[in-house]
Amino acid sequence: MTGQAGPAAFRRDGRRRTAALLVVLLPVLLPALLLLPATGAGAVDTTATAVTTAADAKPVVTLSARQAGKGGEITVKGRGWRPNALLMMLICGRSTPERGVIGGTNSCANADGRAVTTDAKGGFRKKLPVAEPPVPCPCVVHVATVTGERADADAVFVVAGHPTAPLPKEGPGGRLAVLATARLEGDSGILTWFGAPPARRLVLTVGNLGSAPVEDPVFEIGTAHGVFAPQWEERPWRGTIASGRKARIELPVELAAGAHGDYQISLRYGGKVLVEQPWGVGRPWGVTLFWVLLCLVVPAAVFRIGMAVVDKMRPRSSRTPVRAPARSPRAPARAGRRRRPRPAAATAGRRAPGPATNPPAGSADDPAATTAALPWFTPDSAPSGNRPTTKGQS
Structure with missing residues (x-):
């Protein structure tokens, strides 16, 4: 009895301990069990769905009205754009959302376009005046980014009273499309800083x-400055692009000398615009520096020439002052020099010069001239014993 009751009692004690442990741990494990689906597979599915939606999102444009006449106004709304992006809205003819704007901005009413900036969520709302494009409809409201990565969207619109014409048919041959984002390569040299034509390569x-x-396709490069329509130039490309193949194309792009500001480079093939790339060209400050220096140097040179002419034509005075003869640096200046008086003892025994040896009056050796130049005595005030005696006197 005792041997059989021991194991049964041990089992009962084990079940009690397990039940007590579950009662203690249940308040702690229950919140974790409730949160497990939200933090597990369900959260992963939600994140994956959000990533897929963001990746598949494209810019969208909607209109307040599908048709309006010239002079009217419609409201354009957009979503799915880059935050804080600058957009341009235009009404374009000969266009469809499937084929895009055939002919580029030459088919749009550029003068009546409007610019708008998206908000932090990539949306916008802007009123657009209705204008007639330069080509017949079908028409669209074309919205495209101005700077940064290329993005655009079209919405079908009918301009009431504007003529309509069928779109040009696509040829049975090859059809080219851009597979990667185009870019402008190259840089400007030192000569561009002094007004040389800026040049790049459209790749x-x-x-x-x-x-x-497609054999030897001929592309068209268009350069537009500001809101002006682009100027098109043909750029042939040598080579063959087989059906289903791709090729890397490089086309030279060059602007006029001294060009600066914001430019729009467009690539067109078969009447359809394939690429539009912005290009900001810096100001040629070397030309400005040249004109500043020219404005400073030319007036200074003219002033110097004028002063020289005035000095040459100035009348001279009739009475020219007489200049004293130049004195030799080696010859001592005798004029104005005064002789020192000799002592009376030295001149007492000296005989007076005779009549034949008397120096001319007024010369430097004349005693009268020398005596007159000395203010402290006169010939009559000399001592009687030191007077020179004449010849024949005793």
């Missing part, structure tokens, strides 16, 4: 989406 990758190869 892009295109693919042939048509059924036939």
